[in-house]
Amino acid sequence: MNLQQLLQDPASKIIDVRSAGEFNAEHINGAINIPLDQVPARTAELEKLGKAPIIFYCRSGNRSGMAVDFLQQLGYSNVYNGGSIDYLKRLLN
Secondary structure, three states, rough: OOOOHHHHHOOEEEEEEEOHHHHOOOOOOOOOOOOOOOHHHHHHHHOOOOOOOEEEOOOOOOOHHHHHHHHEEEEEOOEEEEEEEHHHHHHHH
C-alpha cells in the first residue's frame, strides 16, 4: 500500500510527533499527538491500536522518520513515515 491508500483506509491512525505547542497551533484532523521524545514511554498506547496502519508526521518528516525507525527496531511493521504536515494535507485534499 502506498501512503495515499493508507490515508484512505479508515482503520489507519495518524500520529503527530511534533511538540504539544506545534500540535495545538495546527494539526491533521483526527491526529493523536505523541511528541517524539514521548514515543518510547508511550509504546503501550500504540500497541492498543492493534494491527492498524500507523502514519507518523511532523514538520519536515525528520522526527516522524526517527519515530518509525525506533518502532521498527522494536518489531513494529505497521508504521509509516507520512513526512511533513504540509505533504499529508496535500494528499488528504
